[in-house]
Amino acid sequence: MVNVVKKGLVLEIFPDDGMVGVLEQNMKNARFIWNQLLSKYNRLRKQFQLHGYPLNANIRNFNMMLKMLKVEFPFLRDGESTSQQQVFRDLVQAFNRFFKEGYGYPRFKSRNNPKQSFRIQKNGNNIRVTNKRIRLAKLGYVHHHTSKEYHKLLKNSKINNVTVKRENGKYYAVVNITTTVKELEKTGENIGIDLGFKKLATLSNGKEIEQLDIKKEEEMIKKYQKKLSRKKYMSENYKKTLKTYHKWVNKRNNKIKEKYHKISKKLVQNYDIISMENLNIKGMFQNKKWAPKLQRINLYKLVRMIKYKAEWYGKKFVQINRFYPSSQTCNICGYQYEDLKLEIRKWTCPSCGTKNHRDTNAAKNILKEGIKLIS
Numbered sequence: 001m002v003n004v005v006k007k008g009l010v011l012e013i014f015p016d017d018g019m020v021g022v023l024e025q026n027m028k029n030a031r032f033i034w035n036q037l038l039s040k041y042n043r044l045r046k047q048f049q050l051h052g053y054p055l056n057a058n059i060r061n062f063n064m065m066l067k068m069l070k071v072e073f074p075f076l077r078d079g080e081s082t083s084q085q086q087v088f089r090d091l092v093q094a095f096n097r098f099f100k101e102g103y104g105y106p107r108f109k110s111r112n113n114p115k116q117s118f119r120i121q122k123n124g125n126n127i128r129v130t131n132k133r134i135r136l137a138k139l140g141y142v143h144h145h146t147s148k149e150y151h152k153l154l155k156n157s158k159i160n161n162v163t164v165k166r167e168n169g170k171y172y173a174v175v176n177i178t179t180t181v182k183e184l185e186k187t188g189e190n191i192g193i194d195l196g197f198k199k200l201a202t203l204s205n206g207k208e209i210e211q212l213d214i215k216k217e218e219e220m221i222k223k224y225q226k227k228l229s230r231k232k233y234m235s236e237n238y239k240k241t242l243k244t245y246h247k248w249v250n251k252r253n254n255k256i257k258e259k260y261h262k263i264s265k266k267l268v269q270n271y272d273i274i275s276m277e278n279l280n281i282k283g284m285f286q287n288k289k290w291a292p293k294l295q296r297i298n299l300y301k302l303v304r305m306i307k308y309k310a311e312w313y314g315k316k317f318v319q320i321n322r323f324y325p326s327s328q329t330c331n332i333c334g335y336q337y338e339d340l341k342l343e344i345r346k347w348t349c350p351s352c353g354t355k356n357h358r359d360t361n362a363a364k365n366i367l368k369e370g371i372k373l374i375s
């Protein structure tokens, strides 16, 4: 079986000074529109509510508000129009996530965020990617570097949109394409995964995946952060140090990304059903010592990779209810050990006498519950 999928190919781009100005202006515009639309929506919604009407955060309403903005701020009429529309589409998606998926309320964008971006929708001939350059209508040409594999993909796939982003001092074009992937062979094996902080993951077959080792990178990031704070903002010395600081941030992020790609690929190769838990449980993020590190290693990213790779390659991904007591339930007899404390790693089931390893037992329950949900 072959599946039609959407992929984002990340190309590093090398804009010259003139182009940097153009890209930065577009990021600024996208941020401006996002913030203006958000504040307009917040204001209008209150007024509507006073008169007993709801104001839905949908495409139609935001499109109307964008038209109002263009009257208020005429300079917006000269901007790249597909990227302006993209902003309210992203905003609508952010609201959908808030209303339907439990994400936080959409926030204003700050110019100080190390990540900035804007997106251009493919419309006729406005986006073209050759082996060396990307042409974005109204913006111009920009050089990029990419692999042979990506060259081939870009040549043979339909382009949907391009997101241009600046992240930690580098510029990227994320080219979203529609392509096909071949499903992986079924293995007849299923797996439950318990994510944690001592070990990155414990599997229902008893195997463990070690926590990421990013100590060196973290130390260097801290060191250069300190150096930056002692230098005059945007002086020559500051800029030089900032470059080194960004280098280490990128090193750390790439290390995490590569490892997650490896783990997720292996999982979908080896197993047909992959069952996981909703991340927010077990007080993982309440643990003061671990919460900051957990945030940096961004386990959500790993979960998302496993999820989309499972979909691509014809495997099943299932996430079980966050209130399911996977650690406290004996996977053999179903006895619930209500008082199981977080620091207890091994326990003997009072009902059937099974010696349970905390995380392996949890992973086994996660698998059981996942299979139940699917069938």
Ligand SMILES: [Zn+2]
Pocket (backbone or CB within 6 Å): 330, 331, 332, 333, 334, 335, 349, 350, 351, 352, 353, 354
């Ligand atoms: Zn038991």
